[in-house]
Amino acid sequence: MDKINTSDIDKKWQSFWAQRKNKFKHTDKEKKFYCLEMFPYPSGKIHMGHVRNYAIGDVLARYKMINGFNVLHPMGWDAFGLPAENAAKENNLNPKDWTKKNISTMKHQLQLLGLSIDWDLEISTCDEDYYKHQQELFIDFYNKGLVVRKETYVNWDPVEKTVLANEQVIDGKGWRSNAVVERKKLFQWFFNISKFSDELLEDLSSLKEWPERVKLMQKNWIGKSVGCEIDFKIYKNDKSVKVFTTRPDTIFGATFLALSVDHPLCKDYLTRSDFIDFKKKCSQVGTTEEAIANAEKIGFKTDLEAEHPFIKGKKIPIYVSNFILMDYGTGAIFGCPAHDQRDLDFATKYKIEVIQVVKPKNTNNEKIHNGAFTGEGSIINSDFLNNLTISEAKEKIVKEIEKKKIGKKKITYRLKDWGVSRQRYWGCPIPMIYLKNGKVIPVDKSELPIRLPDDIDINSKGNPLDNHPTWKKTRYKKTGEKATRETDTLDTFVDSSWYFLRFCSPKLKSKPFDEEAFKYWMPVDQYIGGIEHAILHLLYSRFFMRAIKFCKKDIKIKEPFKGLFTQGMVCHETYKSEKGKWLSPDQVENTKLGMRSKIDGSKIKVGPSEAMSKSKKNIVDPESMIKIFGADAVRWFILSDSPPERDVQWSTAGVSASHKFIQRIWSLNQKVLNRKQGEISSADEKKLQLKFNEYIFKITDLIENFQLNVAVAKIYEITSLMETNLEKKIQNENLIILQNKFMKILLPFAPHLSCECLSKLEGKNFYEEIQWPKADKSLLGKQEVTLVVQINGKKRALIVTKKDLSEKDVLAEAKKIENIQKNLKGKKIIKNIFVKNKIINLIIN
RNA sequence: GCCCUCGUGGUGAAAUGGUAGACACAAAGGACUUAAAAUCCUUGCCCGUAUGGGAGUGACAGUUCGAGUCUGUCCGAGGGCACCA
Numbered sequence: 001m002d003k004i005n006t007s008d009i010d011k012k013w014q015s016f017w018a019q020r021k022n023k024f025k026h027t028d029k030e031k032k033f034y035c036l037e038m039f040p041y042p043s044g045k046i047h048m049g050h051v052r053n054y055a056i057g058d059v060l061a062r063y064k065m066i067n068g069f070n071v072l073h074p075m076g077w078d079a080f081g082l083p084a085e086n087a088a089k090e091n092n093l094n095p096k097d098w099t100k101k102n103i104s105t106m107k108h109q110l111q112l113l114g115l116s117i118d119w120d121l122e123i124s125t126c127d128e129d130y131y132k133h134q135q136e137l138f139i140d141f142y143n144k145g146l147v148v149r150k151e152t153y154v155n156w157d158p159v160e161k162t163v164l165a166n167e168q169v170i171d172g173k174g175w176r177s178n179a180v181v182e183r184k185k186l187f188q189w190f191f192n193i194s195k196f197s198d199e200l201l202e203d204l205s206s207l208k209e210w211p212e213r214v215k216l217m218q219k220n221w222i223g224k225s226v227g228c229e230i231d232f233k234i235y236k237n238d239k240s241v242k243v244f245t246t247r248p249d250t251i252f253g254a255t256f257l258a259l260s261v262d263h264p265l266c267k268d269y270l271t272r273s274d275f276i277d278f279k280k281k282c283s284q285v286g287t288t289e290e291a292i293a294n295a296e297k298i299g300f301k302t303d304l305e306a307e308h309p310f311i312k313g314k315k316i317p318i319y320v321s322n323f324i325l326m327d328y329g330t331g332a333i334f335g336c337p338a339h340d341q342r343d344l345d346f347a348t349k350y351k352i353e354v355i356q357v358v359k360p361k362n363t364n365n366e367k368i369h370n371g372a373f374t375g376e377g378s379i380i381n382s383d384f385l386n387n388l389t390i391s392e393a394k395e396k397i398v399k400e401i402e403k404k405k406i407g408k409k410k411i412t413y414r415l416k417d418w419g420v421s422r423q424r425y426w427g428c429p430i431p432m433i434y435l436k437n438g439k440v441i442p443v444d445k446s447e448l449p450i451r452l453p454d455d456i457d458i459n460s461k462g463n464p465l466d467n468h469p470t471w472k473k474t475r476y477k478k479t480g481e482k483a484t485r486e487t488d489t490l491d492t493f494v495d496s497s498w499y500f501l502r503f504c505s506p507k508l509k510s511k512p513f514d515e516e517a518f519k520y521w522m523p524v525d526q527y528i529g530g531i532e533h534a535i536l537h538l539l540y541s542r543f544f545m546r547a548i549k550f551c552k553k554d555i556k557i558k559e560p561f562k563g564l565f566t567q568g569m570v571c572h573e574t575y576k577s578e579k580g581k582w583l584s585p586d587q588v589e590n591t592k593l594g595m596r597s598k599i600d601g602s603k604i605k606v607g608p609s610e611a612m613s614k615s616k617k618n619i620v621d622p623e624s625m626i627k628i629f630g631a632d633a634v635r636w637f638i639l640s641d642s643p644p645e646r647d648v649q650w651s652t653a654g655v656s657a658s659h660k661f662i663q664r665i666w667s668l669n670q671k672v673l674n675r676k677q678g679e680i681s682s683a684d685e686k687k688l689q690l691k692f693n694e695y696i697f698k699i700t701d702l703i704e705n706f707q708l709n710v711a712v713a714k715i716y717e718i719t720s721l722m723e724t725n726l727e728k729k730i731q732n733e734n735l736i737i738l739q740n741k742f743m744k745i746l747l748p749f750a751p752h753l754s755c756e757c758l759s760k761l762e763g764k765n766f767y768e769e770i771q772w773p774k775a776d777k778s779l780l781g782k783q784e785v786t787l788v789v790q791i792n793g794k795k796r797a798l799i800v801t802k803k804d805l806s807e808k809d810v811l812a813e814a815k816k817i818e819n820i821q822k823n824l825k826g827k828k829i830i831k832n833i834f835v836k837n838k839i840i841n842l843i844i845n
Numbered sequence: 846g847c848c849c850u851c852g853u854g855g856u857g858a859a860a861u862g863g864u865a866g867a868c869a870c871a872a873a874g875g876a877c878u879u880a881a882a883a884u885c886c887u888u889g890c891c892c893g894u895a896u897g898g899g900a901g902u903g904a905c906a907g908u909u910c911g912a913g914u915c916u917g918u919c920c921g922a923g924g925g926c927a928c929c930a
Contacts, residue, residue, distance in 0.1 A: 041930050082929065154928075163928070213850065217925075220848055289926050293846040323846095341846075415927095422928065491928070531850090536927070641857045641869065647923090649857060654870060660883095661869095667884095710859065713868035788864045793911045795864055819897075833910050839863045841910055
């Protein structure tokens with residue numbers, strides 16, 4: 001019996017497929033399938049997360065191919081981004097060179113996996129050919145009013161004189177400089193995504209093939225809230241404050257107003273030193289929602305008071321506070337401490353009155369104790385709102401507010417405009433110029449692309465583009481007057497918001513995409529990627545599709561991704577030495593004394609399995625795994641144990657077992673071919689045929705539903721079935737036919753092995769003719785069935801019998817069973833529950 | 846803080862409301878072998894030699910002839926929160 005040489009057959013078939021472009025004789029142009037996995041960031045080497053993502057996608061792409069679909073299965077590189085700049089700074093090289101090198105390494109590694117990717121379609125977002133079109137789209141958006149310029153906060157490192165990403169802020173300090181990070185206001189470019197807030201929310205319901213939880217996350221992100229705006233008059237002053245609230249029903253519990261630091265009313269205090277100090281304190285809190293939510297609530301008491309709109313003569317103090325955001329609602333709230341935890345925290349600290357206005361449902365307790373009460377209940381202490389439910393009170397108070405003309409019902413979205421300016425070098429330059437007269441205008445399209453210069457000083461403080469001696473100096477094409485380029489570059493999320501369109505016609509020079517190719521391929525039928533992109537990338541892509549539709553008349557599609565699948569992460573145990581240093585899996589070994597370090601034999605603490613990460617060193621390199629076990633074994637293992645949407649735990653034992661399985665199939669294939677013909681029995685033949693047919697049906701269904709781990713389990717079962725039947729009375733030819741079908745079923749999962757086995761069975765290289773076997777539906781369920789006999793809901797016996805037996809017959813059969821007779825002795829059957837081919841449940845007294 | 850997801854053997858897991866633990870990893874025992882590797886078989890909580898019986902899907906209730914699955918409350922773990930991609 002031959003041993004399989006995985007590296008030989010991997011090489012053989014990878015070059016075979018590449019030459020034939022994965023085309024099949026029976027491909028039907030009328031049936032298209034666009035299979036797309038999220039393209040990788042070229043960070044250096046591929047990791048197991050990539051392997052998982054692309055293995056899942058490849059199963060589907062190959063499955064569709066051999067089912068006759070014309071499949072688009074491209075690959076590219078999300079090549080701009082911060083890590084390139086960081087690496088460049090560390091190693092003193094150009095981000096471009098670093099990125100190109102990584103792309104070539106990773107492309108080679110991906111090819112080792114034997115994916116059915118058409119590499120002719122490869123794109124890279126850092127190529128001029130790509131970002132030129134992105135600049136064109138930016139200008140289109142600008143001309144249609146979808147791009148705006150406004151001021152917003154950033155994390156500012158005062159020592160490096162640069163803007164920091166949230167991840168570069170550690171404990172409120174810059175990661176390189178260790179300087180305390182400040183919030184600083186900058187003018188930046190924004191995409192007007194909030195223009196589509198309602199559409200992006202409403203259209204979620206049309207995405208039938210998206211996971212519910214992703215849709216829910218997007219829904220919450222967009223954060224539509226229905227509430228109302230209320231004007232509070234300021235006492236002894238002609239001004240008023242407009243607040244937004246979703247709980248107008250608690251207006252009688254309002255005991256203070258709180259304004260954002262950036263609220264227009266605060267302008268009057270900007271010269272007061274105590275306010276300046278306060279503002280500075282606020283600016284030391286990070287810009288994330290989490291940081292703001294967890295920060296200690298601090299307030300600045302103004303000398304203003306507001307008049308309560310419904311309680312005559314009641315005055316409530318006005319504070320400025322750090323937990324109110326200017327870019328949500330109106331930048332001002334009324335505080336009702338009894339029914340909002342944040343308000344309560346604030347009120348407790350500043351000794352502000354607390355008035356309960358909602359009595360919890362189903363209790364007699366008038367008073368509430370443990371924190372703010374936010375549940376259902378009835379209104380109290382609220383004049384004309386008393387005894388109403390919360391929703392009734394909301395309706396009534398809004399009517400009153402509108403009647404008094406002091407406010408109106410208002411829908412607010414949490415979704416903010418998308419800030420796309422980055423003060424960095426390694427990104428797509430924003431094609432805008434500044435004229436001397438202060439005007440900001442787009443570059444003439446004929447001047448595109450605006451190229452990134454190569455000769456930059458990556459180590460200079462601040463933005464290298466801004467520091468470049470000549471790059472930003474330009475002229476306005478129309479008038480010839482001197483102008484300055486925008487030195488900000490685009491958020492890399494912009495790059496990935498339309499790459500799936502570029503894949504439809506990746507080589508086209510004249511425009512971002514060809515409309516005909518677009519019409520044929522879009523939308524993406526199946527998009528596959530990590531759950532970490534559930535919100536931003538997917539939302540931005542949905543926005544881009546709408547923005548493009550808004551700019552181009554003949555684009556009809558709104559949703560770019562028809563089907564979405566989010567796969568889980570790849571995890572591995574973590575290892576720590578006694579001194580607390582992380583060790584990688586290949587630095588430890590399992591000995592009789594437990595886990596030990598390979599380096600010095602010291603004891604190792606095994607930690608929980610966590611997502612593979614460089615910082616914890618729990619990384620396994622896919623390339624070395626492929627070298628040892630072969631591409632099929634690596635793919636097989638990553639698909640086998642866990643459901644694709646859940647996290648999977650990598651283990652060397654597991655992948656080694658997968659390799660053994662690859663060998664087992666290889667042996668089976670030889671045994672089938674070399675089998676000596678013995679006796680033949682039609683009963684054995686029929687049994688095998690029926691069972692096999694059932695597996696085809698089941699596995700087809702499982703792949704369509706992404707239950708790839710279960711499909712893998714069924715393939716193990718088919719293997720056992722075939723092995724068992726080698727010993728049974730089956731005609732050789734029939735066994736070979738089934739083995740042939742089996743190998744076609746295996747193809748999407750272990751394509752190298754499958755093709756090699758098929759070629760042995762066919763006696764020649766066999767590929768373009770491969771078709772997915774079809775299950776014969778008329779044969780389904782023709783087998784014997786196993787019925788469960790229960791007594792009072794407890795399993796007492798099994799009956800193996802032919803299909804579709806009547807209740808009467810089953811009952812008669814059941815009564816013949818000794819164990820059932822024993823249990824029925826002296827008892828009376830009150831009734832039976834009978835489910836055909838499943839169960840009979842006898843209810844006795 | 847807010848939002849989301851997930852809890853089933855030693856482990857990863859399977860199970861249209863109908864046999865809980867398919868399939869695999871690890872472990873123990875056995876077969877083959879001079880030996881090892883490879884391969885194959887058996888076992889898997891409790892009582893019992895066994896036929897069989899009992900407990901059992903994070904906890905507690907509920908719906909049902911029947912609940913891992915549906916409902917409620919609680920407990921625990923993990924993830925996201927707008928400049929990482």
